[in-house]
Amino acid sequence: MSQGQPRAAAIFRTAAPSLLLVVVVLISLVIGKYNVSMRDIVTVIGAKLTGVPSGLPATAEAVVWNVRLPRVACALFVGASLAAAGTVYQGLFRNPLVSPDILGVSAGASLGAVLGIFLSLPVLAIQGLAFAGGLGAVGLVYMIGAAVRGHDPILVLVLAGVAIGALLGACISLLKVLADPYNQLPAITFWLLGSLASVTRGDFLSVLPAMIVGLIPMVLLRWRVNLMTLDDQEARALGIETTRMRIILIAAATLMTAAAVSISGIIGWIGLLVPHVARLLVGPNFSKLLPASLLLGGGYLVAVDMLARSMAQIEVPLGILTAAIGAPFFIWLLMTTRRGWQ
Structure with a gap:
């Protein structure tokens, strides 16, 4: 009996993220300004897959197919991507305080999006600039890290990320000062706070391949990530080429983060807390x-997004809610968990 209880507890802890995700997704599909039932959602999905008319009002069908499903799917994959990237970064940098924006990916994506809004470009171009900006920022940080010799490579990357992030933040502030205060500045501010209010099925499908491509190396190299948490000399002694492995994993995590940020804006704390x-x-x-982080991250952002669109008459930006929830919870974790984290 004494051996069965720990085993049952371990099984529950492993299954809990999956159960939580299923429950949150089902609730989120139903709750919203326009009330639909689970039966309506199943009917609409079945009708689209089979080509048979659903028999529901056109408004209900449009809400389910064009608004509710894409938004929940985006929240699910954005949250999962940010959580997975945070998990990889914390392991690679051997630091529990590292988040996906440590190398400037969020700052680069923000600058790209702000530039697109400042130039009054279409939404697709803004998302493209955000995606390219995130990748470009991390590429610049890694070039600086490769050029600096004689120092701890991890420390150099972190410091270069901080410096580049500050520089890109200054560029964002300059564009905000120069932007039209009546049209462009509100759009820039809203984007920087993070939201899924305007995402479409096309947005989701456009970034899904990048998220999957970024996830593949994490899955294939999952056992090597455990070794990367060791000192570089110990990892090399075990047969790991630390430099190449770090490049591959950082590129994968950056790709997922840039894809997520390009359609959602800046949503903090998920990659740090989850x-x-x-x-x-x-x-x-x-x-x-990694699987637990993916499931918890996706479920968490789905729940937060559901709260954001239902707690008030106007939609609350996701970045505000994730910070308001995440910061106190993170402090509680620091106070209650033991010192070792690996």
Whole structure:
């Protein structure tokens, strides 16, 4: 009996993220300004897949197919991508305070999007500039890290990321000062706060391949990530080419983060907080930690997005809610968890 209880607890902790995700997604599909039932959602999905008319009002069908489903799917994959990237970054940098924007990806994506809004470009171009800006910022940080010799490579990357992030932040501030205060500045501010209010099925499908491509190396190299949490000399002694492995994993995490940020704006705390919760549930083994982070991150952002569009007459930006929820919870984690995290 004493052996069965820990085993049952371990099974529950492993299954809990999946159960939470299913429950949150089902609730989020139903709740909104326009009330639809689960039966309506199933009917609409079945009608679209089979080509048979659903028999529902056109408004209900449009809300389910064009608004509710794409938005929940975007929240699911954006949250999962940010959580997975945070999990990889924390392991690579051997620091539990690292988040996906440590190398400037969020700052680069923000500058790209702000520039697109400042130039009054279409939405697709703004998303493209955000995606390219995120990748470009991390590429610049890594070039600086490669050029600096004689120092700890991880420390150089972090410091270069801080410096480039500050520089890009100054550029964003300059564009905000120069922007039209009546049209452009509100759009810039709203984008920087993070939201899924205007996402479409096309937006989701446009970034989905990048998220999947970024996830593949994480899955294939999952056991090597455990070794990357060791000192570089110890990892090399175990047969790991740390430089090449770091480049591959940072590129994968950056690709997922840039894809997510390009359609959602800046949504903080997910990549920092969710890996901690997942680690408490399943332990530090990356083979278990990555799936748990994906599920918890997706479920968490779906829940926060549901709260954002239902708690008030106007929609609350996601960045505000994730900070308001994440900061106190993170402080509680720091106060209650033991010192070791790996």
